[in-house]
Amino acid sequence: MNKVLMKGNEALAEAAVRAGCRYFFGYPITPQTELPQYLSKRMPEIGGVFLQAESEIAAINMVYGASGAGARVMTSSSSPGISLKAEGISYIAGAELPCVIVNMMRGGPGLGTIQPAQGDYFQATKGGGHGDYKLLVLAPASVQEAVDLTIQAFDLADKYRNPVMILGDGILGQMMEPVEFKLTENNELPVKEWATTGKKGRKKNIINSLYLQAEKLEQHVNRLADKFGEMEAKEQKxxxxxxxxxxxxxxxxxxxxxxxxxxxxxxxxxxxxxxxxxxxxxxxxxxxxxxxxxxxxxxxxxxxxxxxxxxxxxxxxxxxxxxxxxxxxxxxxxxxxxxxxxxxxxxxxxx
Amino acid sequence: MQKVIFNEEKCKGCELCTTVCPKKIVYMDEKKINSKGFHPATVTQQEECISCGFCAMMCPDVVIEVRRPSKEGKKDE
Amino acid sequence: MKVIFEKPKSLEDVTFHYCPGCTHGIIHRLIAEVIDELEIQEKTIGVAPVGCAVLAYDYFDVDMHEAAHGRAPAVATGIKRVHPKNVVFAYQGDGDLASIGMAEVVHAAARGEKITIIFVNNAIYGMTGGQMAPTTLVGQVTNTSPTGRDVEHSGYPIRVSEMLGSLVGPGNSMKRVSVHDPKHIGQAKKAIKEAFINQIEGKGFSLVEVLSTCPTNWGKTPVEALKWLEEKMLPYYPLGDFSPKEGV
Incomplete structure (x- = not known):
């Protein structure tokens, strides 16, 4: 048992690293900025990539690219930034890509405030982006739980090929509590045969959410619905x-x-x-x-x-x-x- | 001897190939209509073709394949 | 008989959905020829845009991503950072790259992201039916500039290659080419090949702006459209190398 005192945002970042996340794309916004700051130092130490994007829009699309290419990848932001990411999140869900998105909520609407709030519940659970999709949304109540849920979030994202959101608020991100990083027994990441890695030795892979024929899109969305149904049956906590x-x-x-x-x-x-x-x-x-x-x-x-x-x-x-x-x-x-x-x-x- | 071969079914009748042929032998075959409803481009004077490939370079639909005869005395490659 | 011209291997054997005479097809073929010649089909990953070329993932026989409108450089960045040894290219039109996606391309260039972007400039929005683009020429009539692009109202068309060339450092490459005749098609292919080699050699970001036609939305025959490109677009969009000089 090795407990360390850590700020929520930093502990969550370290949890992502422990979960095998090696790619982070983000953009500064209060009150989550300690998370990218931590990873800007941590990722190079472990051969990962931290990249500060030009916007939340670019960051989520870098996540789309990296996830489609087979990586464990994360982005984080706070309310107004999540609104900007909404387009990309819809594409990621539509293309069935795994990733973890952190939202440390602040007051809204609009620019609102940097103080904590829970006004993004609808955005997180009912949509946010366009179309019929669902995010798995996990809401930790302590720094330790943020760590544990973040590690689980990567596995759930891979299992369902769907984005998972960690929904916290400014208080969770900013407060310090003792945390323990439990070692996960299985550190092997799942094989992703659908990922774009270059088509050597196989047919080409396409990462896509476009289905111009109505029958095909209906089939696709119904298949997503089956997946969401499975999540509803198995993932309530x-x-x-x-x-x-x-x-x-x-x-x-x-x-x-x-x-x-x-x-x-x-x-x-x-x-x-x-x-x-x-x-x-x-x-x-x-x-x-x-x-x-x-x-x-x-x-x-x-x-x-x-x-x-x-x-x-x-x-x-x-x-x-x-x-x-x-x-x-x-x-x-x-x-x-x-x-x-x-x-x-x-x-x-x-x- | 076919030096220039048109996949007439793929032709969309844009005529770009006809404008770049140095021998002016590419034409739209108004006696034919492909399944898309276009008069396809074609060449009948194959012996005039110099295998320059300009028509194929200009074609936006990869309709045209071009071959060049081997030099006399050499076997076909 | 020796085959001197046939469908490149990296291009799928399907009929493009493009309108008759649209030069997207020529540009697709050139990219596929370059991929074949560099023998990189098995390690290339492409990114398709939103716009007329949205279905490019069905045409290139390489791994592909479809990106949201304008986001292809960000998506390509994500892929390249995960697979730095693969070859990553994005194919974008002028609305996609120079309007909604301007921030993404500028910052990918500014980072010297080791990706290759083929930027197709036909001075109009094709897929949505002929609206004014950021590259629409002054005076050019479109469905949203019905009396011609008015500088007082909409400003001047953006010269992407010059703009990017002015703001980044050495190693990055920006070239403008055209496909209005076989000679220029040859030059365009050379520039595309160099842009891929620039990435493979790890030098930096490469963009090839290809002047292209849209006969349908320009209201011209395909042959007239090539002539219009040559006469109207070339004076405003000069061909050449706009790569930043050493020491910039």
């Missing part, structure tokens, strides 16, 4: 806290879930049976896990640093069986445990 006897269930992810965990403890001290449901995979949303903890739940309070985005998935998952309410702060403001407790008390009264 969630954590629960004191849900066995919970009557008031909090639902929150990432940074906000830490605030809510504390609020659950405070509520319990006041004799309120509160619990926490924390999605780790935002897409697929862990609806099965949520349905399993509903037993004695009288109401679900979703807490986000947004105007209310994940709450739509909570509502879809419970399908009217349980009343829901929402508490959120925006603009870079972070809800406090006391704020959440007050909301729990008020919500309990109307149930």
């Amino acid at each position: 969630a954590e629960t806290y004191l849900t066995d006897d919970a009557e008031i269930l909090l639902a929150a992810y990432g940074t906000t879930s830490r605030v809510c965990r504390k609020a659950v403890d405070m509520a319990r001290e006041e004799g309120i049976k509160a619990g926490l449901f924390r999605p780790i995979s935002l897409w697929p949303f862990p609806e099965y896990a949520l349905q399993q903890v509903l037993g004695r739940v009288k109401g679900i309070l979703t807490v986000e640093m947004s105007l209310g985005q994940m709450i739509e998935d909570v509502r879809l998952a419970v399908n009217g069986k349980v009343p829901t309410d929402f508490y959120g702060r925006v603009g870079g403001m972070v809800p406090t445990s006391r704020d959440v407790l007050e909301k729990i008390v008020a919500f309990r009264e109307v149930l």
Whole structure:
């Protein structure tokens, strides 16, 4: 056990290296810039490539090229930069290429602020780019979890030939916590027979998302849909806290879930049976896990640093069986445990 | 002896080949229509062809193959 | 009989979708001939653009990527950084490269990225049906400059080769060629070959701007279009080597 104290962004970068990522293309934007800075030093040490692109658009297209060429590759950005990458992400999903994309969310819309927020949930889980595609979206709540999920993200990306997004926020990126880099047993990367490496000894490979015949594109998109269906069945991840006897269930992810965990403890001290449901995979949303903890739940309070985005998935998952309410702060403001407790008390009264 | 061979099915009738032939022997065969609906380019005076390859160089659709006879006394290569 | 001219091996045996007389087909063939002559078919990776040449991946018998509009130099960069010993080329039109993708090509050139770009300049958007391009000549009528390109309104056409040649260092190569007659086609092939060799020798970024025709959207016969290229485009887009000089 060798724990080191690291900043979220840097730990995540090191996790990518440990996962076998040797190519990084990015562009500076607060609050994720420590990640590319770290890799600009680290990649040359291990024979990898760090390249600061001229824009987020160029960076994601370099990822498209490198991924199609068979590499483990990553890019990172923050909200406005992810909007710029949206075109490329759609192409990457359409061409079925694996890669890992990090979004350390900041306040929006527009230039917004550099302070933390969770306003990109819809963009991450419902689209962002054009067309029918899905990203696997993982939301760590600690630096250690960011490390573990990043390592898993590369394997999942390769397994499904689909981009995987690590969705954090400015707090996760900036805070320091002790982390351990667990050695992965299997360091062999999968063989990618579809990659462009030069056609020596085989027929040519084409990396493409264009299907001009309607029947062909429908076939292609339906095949993607089968893959997304498999992800929905196999890749839902969630954590629960004191849900066995919970009557008031909090639902929150990432940074906000830490605030809510504390609020659950405070509520319990006041004799309120509160619990926490924390999605780790935002897409697929862990609806099965949520349905399993509903037993004695009288109401679900979703807490986000947004105007209310994940709450739509909570509502879809419970399908009217349980009343829901929402508490959120925006603009870079972070809800406090006391704020959440007050909301729990008020919500309990109307149930 | 065919020195210049036209894959008439691939021809789109653009006529560019006809403008560069130094012997002016490439013409559009108005008696024929290929499956694309074009009069294809052709050469009938094969003996006039000097195998310069200009028509093939100018063709945007790789319709034309050009051959050059071996010198007398030499076997075909 | 010795075959002196036939379909190059690196070109698929299919009919191009291009309009009759469109010179894209000539340029495709020249690239394939160069790949064959340099014996690099098995290690070449190409990048197709968005525009008329969007289906180029069906025409070259080498590994291919299809890129988003204008992003081919970034995609090629990603490929080349992963496979530095392979030969990576991108094929782009004037809307793709000089309008929506200008940032990508400028920065690929500025980095001295060891890739080869074949830039087809026909002064118009072909695929979308004849709109004004960044390279449309002053006064040229298109579907979005119906009274002719007006300098007051749209400014001057961009000379990509000169521009790139002025902002990067030695090792990088920018040349402008044309395909309006067999002599110039020969010169174009030589420039394309040199651009690939520049990459293979690890010297830097290479771009060959090829002046090309669009008979359909210019509203001309293919033969008239070649004449228009020679008479109208050559004076504004002089042929030659615009590579940066040593010490720039």
